[in-house]
Amino acid sequence: MTASAAFVRRQTLEAVPSKKSGDVLSDAEIQTRKRTGAHYTPPELASFVADQIVAYASDAESPLSVLDPAIGDGALMEALALRLRNVNATGFDTDAIALAASTKRLRRIVSPDRLDLRQGDFPSLCLQSRGTDLFAREQVGPFDLIIANPPYVRTQVMGAARSQGIADAFQLSGRVDLYFSFLVCIASVLRSGGIAGVIVSNRFMTTRSGEEVRRRLLQEFDVLHVWDFGDTKLFEAAVLPAVLILRKKTRNGSAHATPRMSAIYTTDQTAETHAATVFQALQGAGAIEVNGGTYLIRHGTLEHGDSVKGVWRLGTEAGDSWLRTVQRHTFCTFGDIGKVRVGVKSTADKIFVRSDWHLMPPQTLPELLRPLMTHHHGRRYRADMSVKSTQILYPHESNDGRKKAVDLSKYPNAAAYLGEHRAQLEKRRYVIEAGREWFELWVPQNPNAWKLPKLVFPDISEKPIFWLDLEGAVVNGDCYWIAAQDTSNQDLLWLALGVGNSSFIEEFYDHLFHNKLYAGRRRFMTQYVEQFPVPNPSEKSSREIVRCAKTLHLEPNERVGASLQARIDTLVREAFGLGREKAPR
Template sequence: MPTPPDRRKRHGVHYTPPPLAAFLASRAAAFAPPGRPLRVLDPACGDGELLAAAAAALGPGVRLTGYDRDPAAVAAARTRLPAADLRTADFLETPPPAAGFDLVITNPPYVRTQVLGAHRSAELSARLGLRGRVDLTHAFVALAGRALRPGGVLALLCANRFLFTRAGANMRHTLTAGYDVREVFDLGDTRLFDAAVLPAIVIATASAPATEPGPSRYVRAYQSATAAAGGDLYAALRAPASSTATVDGRTVDVTVGELAAAPDPAEPWRQRTPAGETWRARVAAGTWRRFGDLAKIRVGIKTTADAVFVRDNWDALPPAVRPEDDLLLPLLTHRNLTAWSPPTDPATRVLYPYDRSSDRRRLLDLAAYPRARSYLDLHADRLRSRRYVTDAGRAWYEIWVPQRPSSWRSPKVVFPDISVRGRFALDRSGAVVNGDCYWINVDELPSEDVALLMAGVANSSFGAAFYDRTCGNQLYAGRRRWITQYVERFPLPDPDSVAGRQVVAVARKLCEAGAGDQPDLLALLDEAVATAFDVA
């Protein structure tokens, strides 16, 4: 049953494809308690795909229960599962009265905190004893634990974000505190859904078994950078060793290892392999400082009205409403930012109504800028509708997050939020940084050489490898999220070491050469960074 687009968007509903449902059920069955007719619950059953898969995997005698808010979905589930106990109800409001299920198998709706709303999030947190940012997946997992018998199995299919992000710390805590995690499958960019969903599977038991469990299995599946023949994806996910698979003509690397879950749930989960641990130990031994040890990593400006403040065709406006040039500042965005050196005169400019000599936000008097005032008046309705701006005591024509105005004049390291490889650039132009990029003020670093060292490490092949082994949050087609919580972890070699000085020297040449292709210099950079961390 395909998911209607409006229901998918508003309620986070993504029905499980049958092959994925069968795989999830088979992994749950591998840990199901033996010796009695099993009771199975899907608290967000949709059209019954997961319940049907569980029945097929567990065999005769299984008793099925399902909840869903959508009457049409429940009606479809009743047609295919006439013996099941199916209820049109919100599981979060009417859960079973006591623990009694042997398996909870679920693909709960994925609704972020922002969409869920602060009131609903706070209510769920208080009722379920949750902490931090709460989304619906977190609430379903917490209630699933109450519905399971001791030793019962949770088979969870959800977005993989919780594995890597700070916002996922609450989910990681709930899973490690209330369950024994047995298997984790990060299915990454395998495109198993008909929507932009990067899924993960967790198989966990609700209480400690009689004997200490072995290491938790952690399998990652991401599109390969090279084309090669591969087998069936689900067979590769079950296999004991790493291999390749083919999905819709694309090669997928399936890496098998163990779960490395730090005692602190604030730390992301990652995969541990013998080769990877050796690599990490060498990097740690060669680390002088981390990026976050030396300076604050800041996000760029956020106007919350880009259609008004950001344009690349200001000159096309009538002269009477074309803001004064003093207020139109060059803007670095993910679209125009290149590695090493940013564009010298980007076409994209931002209307920036602040005194750039001030360290703190100081709004300019628009009486001195009549053309800018006329332009903003044209968009007054749009800008005044941002009630959160005026409710905070700000002027209606302000940018929501302008950052420190005086800092834009300083040299800075700039990089986009999302890119396949590092695109770290050293900017000396005084341009403003947009909210789809991050920046580091060079004045806060020990020297400009350290800024060059940062760009050299992050833009190298080592930088991509470190990201994948430590951060792991890949999107489709190998794109990576270069956000603060990841970049602050990046290591730096000693800038006074022989290898460190070599990285700085090559990075300086690459910055001076600009954004053009420099394969010889890039090869020298990769060699110097690998030598610095002894991972050549």
């Protein structure tokens, strides 16, 4: 076994709870599912994926070799085998109990001599089969069809070391989620022209961490159709799923039809008709009522711009025309004004961040306390710092433009306070191993930058919430911030403030990224906000946006605010050449 294969196997070979969809899980089982990524496929979704595969594989010759690399309870393989009948079925799983259940299930429809289910970790077996040791190699594939719901484990749950190890093993850049390795391996064992139907999290389509996977998918496959199931809650976990229907590229590289994309998300629009299930709703378009909820169904083409690493989005003729109009009227982007940065991260907030510092005796109160802005303070245009006044002990300073830890001997109260917690702080081995002092914040950012005027916004919110900080507060890690590179022209920040809080930016976000969580919440991450457009600041409408934004910052009055906000919404559309035109849905 190769070293990289051993690493992947060691990191993924864990038993998982074998429960059917809909069963109630204990707390321990929930934690195990988070750790291992085992979320079994609902029968309706299994049938949908199987139908899509069969539709594209209708001309394939029988018998067909079929693989499920994470077979679980066997629902996906069963759905596909029922539609094809004459198959040689192969499956892998790390859980012996799940394998026993899937074996019993599949033997009803697949003869034993055509059923090969093995306990093992699929990615590590793929790495072995690509190794140079002929005696250690176990041949995997090639397969005519692959149907899969790979384990979904986020980087935050796996841990940085495990994530980086998987990335190194599969030549992926950065920290990756576990299912990325399955996507790479699927490409290596699917025959030329073979079809794969894979259930994944839709995050990879729009996040920076998914860039390399998007590139690899477009390099290895013809993407036939992407089905984004958005916030339909098909799974118990807070995962927004997508289904990818892929064809392995042929050697001659013959061109195929433009890839299609369909999406279904909750909407506040009035339903035009109703459907029994989300799968039935996907056969139509527009606002459709399903089980008491209303969903917007859209169909179009898969667009990723000029780069194979570009964000994947649903394109339509009307929507792309709207976007081109915006681009023609774009002077710069938020990222051009200044780098979008995340706030500070201490990794020990109970020690560094408190709202009760004032209760300490004055003679022992630590020095180095600074006001801290969190998402709790977030309001449009101006933060409300009266809400749970919070301060952070910030042990960093700048020396000749470079950040460094302060000399604690100059701050006796801070030194005494941190000394009381030294044992706990030293448990953050990654801080010390990075050559840092034991009392430092993990992500302190530039100490000199806090004094600059800066645009601040929360990572997660239903509506865009941008405010301007002129007080020099430190920004917490649940928010992002932008300080202008050109400090001589602050009006660009004010203009961005107005644009960021406008109804236009909601439409722009949903059109270009559409990374919504449950309950309609959006993620305002660096890779999204840095692309937000800013109109020409010399235009009359832009100057009026700046004036209105400054007024709202000075007078956060509800009555005045509603009127001025409506004015800003109109002005922003005018500045981008849209008039009253909204982004087509």
